Amino acid sequence: MTDDLRRIAKERFGWDRLRDEQVKAMEALMAGRDALAVLPTGAGKSAIYQVPAPLLPGPTIVISPLLALQQDQIASLTARNHASLQAVRLSSAEGRAERAEALEALRAGDAEFVFLTPEQFADPARVAQIKALKPSLVAVDEAHCVSAWGHDFRPDYLQLGQFIRELGRPPIVALTATASPPVRDDIVERLGMRDPEIVVTGLDRPNLFLESVHCPDEQTRWRRLLARLKESTPPGIIYAPTRRATEELAERLVAEGMPAVAYHGGMSAGDRERAHEAFLADEVEIMVATTAFGMGIDKPNIRWVNHIALPDSPDSYLQEIGRAGRDGQPAQVLLLHRTEDTGLRKFFTNVSVDREEVSSLAALLRSVAPDPITRDELEERTGLGARKLGQLLSLLEEVGGAQLLHGSKVKAPRWAPTPAKSAELAEAQAEKQQTVSRSRLDMMRNFAETELCRGQTLLAYFGEHLDGTCGHCDNCLDGSAQAGLDAAGAVPFPIHSEVRHGEWGKGIVLSYAGEQMTVLFDNVGYKTLSVPVVEEHRLLRRL
Structure with a gap:
């Protein structure tokens, strides 16, 4: 089976090797099992369903939220110029004749992949058409969108589990670049995945240099940003917290002679498309955007990603910085934060239920x-x-x-x-x-303010562990990260062990960094605790 997968990868995609984590997930799908793959941007998530697909008997359903992303993936498959890799799409962008032609190609076996947005499942006739094709695999791209705990929750994704059951429950592969433990659990539950092979790896990006700077006021933040841009090689992305902030910052940068364009969800679809295309074509060097920009973007030469406010969570942050350095070359990541950012983010995460x-x-x-x-x-x-x-x-x-x-x-x-x-x-x-959302914001603030290794701190949130310091952050560069590591003693609880706190209840130990430990509690979310205080007051007991 593994030899067949490697042969397909070589003959039809031109890949000399597959990563171990890709093979692990592919083998699960070939055995009829489900798989959840959390791999960084550019690590070959799509290959996990593309390579096994020609070896399976029926077509492969690919569900993703953006038409532009689907078009890119279809173009990539078409460029392989192989009959077994032909792809079609059923969406609002196709006319009735095009959709009929696509369905006929699938019935005749002339197309292997069919791309859908979740909105297509609103039509019972469409569901019946897809079921009649007897699909052998369902790939859910950007799977974090199914989770209300995720950073980009989309209500349309909630019906995916039911839709897949309607199809006769073929194997599912869920793919995302960022999913913390509660998001992973939510994906598995909402999609109805059964004993999935879970692959989480490669979240550390050694070619990204992580840096965080506290700014006492807005003028300092602007000066630091301007100085960094003048010494940085374009192209790059600046993430701002609000729509208004993107427009104002883009105007200020243009006034400074720096080609920049704004992008946010309040713009018309045409304006967003023009901004997107101009950036992809290197006609504009700087994209100033809210989090509305970036999902599925395939631009390998982004040399830096700067944030001018604290992101709402490490989930969002890792997803956004992952757009830098996809070509494997060095890239810079700068976070310019103020204490006031926390209040703004808490306002955004405040969800009141009437x-x-x-x-x-x-x-x-x-x-x-x-x-x-x-x-x-x-x-x-x-x-x-x-x-x-x-x-x-x-x-x-x-x-x-x-x-x-x-x-x-x-x-x-x-x-x-x-x-x-x-x-x-x-x-x-x-x-x-909301409690968990605020705990994620606390974790983001902890990352921004820590004097320990930022790579370790970020990966701890996702339940990953680095042996030693990351070597590619500002704290590693100035020696404070290693000093913190040297000062740490023996750990009181093994990583991934279950513990209980007298007030916060049950949790799981995610990681250690210096004299701090990160625990994810079921009821209150993420907490960063002092190891000496935990030991002295016996705050945790192992289950």
């Missing part, structure tokens, strides 16, 4: 039971926006007050709690999610 709103939604679902109701109807009858409705339905699903079906339909389960109880449980669940 009990009356949730109770009314639950009551509406019960009033039409046992019949389902579409999300479009729910939007119309409740007045809720699509994103808000998606968040509330997600909460209701988690507490047993709603069941999400294919075709964007929702119904109240037979044994659903009363609307009032559903609202109470949903509010508690939202508070728990």
